Amino acid sequence: MAELPRYRPLGVSIGSMPSVNFIQTGAAEAQVYDNISKGLNAISEFVYERAVAEAEIAAVKYGAEIAPSVKQLEEASRTGVTFDPDLPDGFTIFDQKARKTAIDVMQTNMEIAARNEISALSIEAKDTDMSADEFQLQLNAIIDGYSSALGQVNPIAAVNLQASITPVANSKLITHANAMATKAEAQEKVAVSFGVDTIINDIPDIVAAGNKVAEDETVTTIDDSLNLERQRIYALAYGIEDEAFLSRRLEEFDKAVMEAKGQYVVDWIRDSDSPLDAMIQLTNGDIEDENVAILVSQMSPEQAEFAFGKALSALSDEQSVIAADDARDEKARKEKVDGIKADIIDARIAGDPDAELGFIESLREIDEDLYSTELTVFYSGKNIFDNPDSIILLDGMAARGQLTEGMIVQQITDRDLSTDTARTYYTILRSQRDSSHNKAMQLIRSEFNVSAVTGLAFNLNDPQDENNNQKVIQAELELIEAKKANADLDAVAWAKAFIKDSRDENVGLAEGAGLRIFGNEYKKLTTFLKRKGVDPEDRTQVLLALDKAQQNGEINTTEFSNLFNMYDVAGGK
């Protein structure tokens, strides 16, 4: 049989599926977003950091502002006000930072306040001698007060505060305790020293008491008593443990013993009827006074030598005192005589014979020779003639400022000087008591080459010397007159003006010697005349000008009188 046709498969097969990875695509896309997110996160982080930084700055400022000040803390401590700070207590960065800052500031302020209080307390403790225990209690009160107050806010800060204040307080406590100990030691030393002083001060009494005889006739010698006192110094000084002090005070005690014994002997010599005899007894060792004899017999060689030397010195001093008293009396007598002599001169110048005689009489008791001389002058009568040689001599001495009363008296008693001329010399002599006058005259003497001499060194017959002497004397008399007219006159200024004028050959009337004595008034007058255009040489014009000025009210009555008198006195023409 023929084989039948049948369908033959073409061999079509299922195609393979291409592999597509969607995950990688999604991951790549996600990576892009992740990068974007990272960038934004970086920005966010930056913004966060900046915001935190700004918040912290603001928090620090705020915290510092809200913290109580040192003054407030001190006031609160002083008045006992309850400390109740209201600080931010949130958990934000700002609150935490502000709180921390406030606590830090409070800690610092409290430390300052506590230190201030501790310093004040230290001063008070020092001033009041507060005991170390009391001082410590008060220091602890300060530390505990501040630290407990801060502890309510922040215990750690309180511990830190305590840690910072405590060393200061300890230091102050140690210093104060040491100071108190030193003071106590010093006080102890003072007390001991006072006790030793008392012992030493009692030594003269023990020495003066002499040997003591008890009822059982036991004799306690002076040295026994002194030795007991010396032992007491040991006992007193035991507490202060200062060997140098003990050694020094024992040395003082020994010296005081020596001094007391010596002084007892000296007093015996001074009080005896004949100190010299007593001294001889002491020298010979044959002393009549029983107590002194016992005392001397108990002296060591060193003490005996000291007592003998002291006795000699005392005798010598006594003689010196007597001599000094005599010198003082003599000085007082001379001062009194000088005063009476000045009074006599004033009375002679004033022409008051009763007063003069009275002063002379007062010399009788204190200077017999001078009394006799002055009495001779008084009764020598009124001389009317001057001896030219005497005048030249007195002028020369007066011009040099070396005139003495003795010179004047001598010329009067020799009848070489008239009473009137003598009065002039007395006037010059009296004016020379004024120091400003003397300074002014020194300038004038220098201007005219008149210098002080020893003895009669100037030439009595030299016309130039005589001329210069006359100029100086004339100037001195003018100065005396000027002083009379104006007690407040500056003598030195006057002398300078005089010298200036004396150098000017063309001195007019208004600038003449007479006008200088008025000082300021002279200046006023010359200014006035110059302003009015008045010739100072013309008296009539001057007087008319003054009269007119008074009528016009330019000068008052007193000024007119002063200016007119000055012009008149000065010798206006």
Place this chain on the structure above:
Amino acid sequence: MGAGLAAAMASPGFGYAVSAASSMSQMMGARSQARGLAAQATMARIQAKQESLKYKAQGVQVMDNILRTQAAIVARAGSGGIDPFSGSALRLAKYAAAKGVQELYTVQDNEIITMRGGEMQAAQYMQQARSTMKAGMIGAFTSFGTTAYQFGLIGGPQSTLGTGTRGLAD
């Protein structure tokens, strides 16, 4: 101008905005990843289907082979004068059918396995996509929340607070 900008940038509001944008970007990234995974799940299903079609074609070939074998037995038996529907011919025909069906069942099982395997793969991708999306969302919200919280923690002065004299009560 520069200082003003710097001050504005340093403000918490700007920080919030930037942080929100960052979180949004984070979510977008997660969504992209999830979308990729979802697409990959679809791809897995298609690949499984394609593999199952291959097994289906193989089954057809198995059935063709059975028919061809039985036809050959019938034809060879008829030409040889043997009754093809009885005796040895019939037992050969049945044997061929039994072997072919056994092979067909194996192919059908392979098809089912392939389809189920693709489904499972796709389901895994989808689960991964959902997790990625969820993680992205949570991460974004967490990130923004953390940032917002941090900015909130910066704080500032309260208007009720005084200055200077506080701290001491009578």
